[in-house]
Amino acid sequence: MITKEMTIAEVLARSPQTATVFLSAGMECLDCPSARAESIEDAAEAHGIDVDDLVHQLNRLAVH
Numbered sequence: 699m700i701t702k703e704m705t706i707a708e709v710l711a712r713s714p715q716t717a718t719v720f721l722s723a724g725m726e727c728l729d730c731p732s733a734r735a736e737s738i739e740d741a742a743e744a745h746g747i748d749v750d751d752l753v754h755q756l757n758r759l760a761v762h
Contacts, residue, residue, distance in 0.1 A: 700756045702749050706733035706741060713760040723747050723755075 700709050700716075706728060709716050720728055724745055727733060732741065738756075742749040 700753055700760050702739040702742070702753050703737050705735065705737060709738065709756060709760070716756050716759050719752070719755045719759060723752060
């Protein structure tokens with residue numbers, strides 16, 4: 699299960715297909731240093747995105 703505490707890099711490593719969710723949300727720098735260090739929650743806040751909705755969308759696509 700994906701949580702808002704995970705980094706973008708962690709999510710992409712587990713479920714690469716979730717890149718479409720990040721890209722659709724305007725989070726286009728998936729391989730930049732921030733993606734490896736920031737939590738999804740921090741990144742969502744920086745982009746003005748509802749983190750709970752983002753995590754929900756990510757979990758719908760993730761491979762468990």
